[in-house]
Amino acid sequence: MRRFASIKRCSAPSKVSSEEFRVERLSERHDRSAFTCGIEALDRYLREHAGQDQRRRLSATFVLVDVANGAVAGFYSLAASAVEPSSLPEPMAKRLPRRPLPVTLIGRLAVDLGYRGRELGRRLLADALVRAAVASRDIGAVAVIVDAKDDTARAFYERHGFQRFADDPLRLFIPMADVERQFHEI
Numbered sequence: 001m002r003r004f005a006s007i008k009r010c011s012a013p014s015k016v017s018s019e020e021f022r023v024e025r026l027s028e029r030h031d032r033s034a035f036t037c038g039i040e041a042l043d044r045y046l047r048e049h050a051g052q053d054q055r056r057r058l059s060a061t062f063v064l065v066d067v068a069n070g071a072v073a074g075f076y077s078l079a080a081s082a083v084e085p086s087s088l089p090e091p092m093a094k095r096l097p098r099r100p101l102p103v104t105l106i107g108r109l110a111v112d113l114g115y116r117g118r119e120l121g122r123r124l125l126a127d128a129l130v131r132a133a134v135a136s137r138d139i140g141a142v143a144v145i146v147d148a149k150d151d152t153a154r155a156f157y158e159r160h161g162f163q164r165f166a167d168d169p170l171r172l173f174i175p176m177a178d179v180e181r182q183f184h185e186i
Contacts, residue, residue, distance in 0.1 A: 021073060021120070023127045026050055026061040035072045037110035039149065045108055046075055053077070059107055062131070064124055066115070074111040074120050076128045081105040083145060083173070087165045092175065096142065103173070104132040106146040125160055126183075133179045143173040 024030070032047045050061040059079040063072045082100035085093040106128050111120045132144045146162065148154035148170045158164075161182065162172035 020067055021123070022065050022067055023062050023124075024065055026054060026063050026075070030063050030065070030072055031070070032063075032072055035075075035112050037074075038113055039110065042108055042110040045077075046072070046110070050075070050077060061108075062124075062127065064111075064120060064127075071114075072112065073115040074109075074124050076109040076124045077107040078128060078132060079105045079107050080139070080141075081145065083143075083165075087167050087171075088173070089163065089166060101143075102139070102141045103143045103145045104136065104141045106132075106144060109146075121156065122160070125157075129174070129179045130183050133176060133183060136176050141176055143175050144179060145171065145173045147171050 028051070032050075035046050036043050046061070050059075053059045054061055059077045061075055061077040064074040065071070066073045081103050083103050085096050085098055085101055088096070088101075106125075109121065109124055109128065111124070129144060132141065135141070145165075146157055148157055150170075154164075154170055154172065157172045160174075161178055162174045165171040165173060
């Protein structure tokens, strides 16, 4: 479980960023108009819907800001969700109650095309996982889940410890216990 070994372990999500980048909760001061990750639905979400979803408390969006110029280099969103235990692999499901289980959903995660190749997706994922683990202590969540957009995204999440749901190969999860082991200082 050392997939994030090169990322500095931390006790607060905001410390996952390096001196070049800072993770911040999305606000009006962030210029999202220039962001483009190559997937129009993700670009549109950040520009047009993320702020609205946040104000309505449907999700929380966090942006990775380039400290040098203030540009949004990437983002992710988190929301509360639930899954049926029957959709999880049997070894995990058999230890859990037979009712919808609370989870944290990474709704979206993207890096601007101009910042590709710098492992910022991994940084964003690490920040999202730490933030989810910290929150799970207060509100409860057995796992972090994600709906991968395609096989490339699925492979990215699998490289970082996510497993496929039994009933949907593009829906993945990582047990919160695994997240806490990866970031044992949270």
